[in-house]
Amino acid sequence: MVSVTQLSDDERARLLSDHPEWKSARDGKAVTRTFQFENFSEAWGFMSRVALIAESHDHHPEWFNVYAKVEVTLTTHDANGLSQRDVNMVKAMDRLVGE
Numbered sequence: 051m052v053s054v055t056q057l058s059d060d061e062r063a064r065l066l067s068d069h070p071e072w073k074s075a076r077d078g079k080a081v082t083r084t085f086q087f088e089n090f091s092e093a094w095g096f097m098s099r100v101a102l103i104a105e106s107h108d109h110h111p112e113w114f115n116v117y118a119k120v121e122v123t124l125t126t127h128d129a130n131g132l133s134q135r136d137v138n139m140v141k142a143m144d145r146l147v148g149e
């Protein structure tokens with residue numbers, strides 16, 4: 051397992067203020083957001099795009115899908131908390147939904 055540097059408190063606060071749809075979870079070790087789409091096709095299309103990005107970043111979301119809803123949790127297992135990899139995935143996912 052490669053060890054990855056955790057975000058500082060300031061960097062974590064900045065992530066949450068720059069991306070207000072994302073909420074702190076797991077005692078600050080993760081962030082979570084629920085994406086609501088119009089239907090399953092849109093939700094799955096989003097997940098497919100995210101999956102390709104995740105694979106190319108070698109950084110994978112924890113997520114749960116029911117029909118048009120996708121609940122995403124991001125954390126870095128190799129850091130036991132949040133890292134720049136999570137920031138990059140937050141930005142990529144928000145960009146996909148036009149934010």
Ligand code: H2B
Pocket residue numbers: 108109110111125126127128129
């Ligand atoms: N995804 C996440 N979310 N956290 C990690 O620490 C992580 C990952 N590590 N994807 C990667 C894969 C690692 O296990 C491989 C071996 O590079």
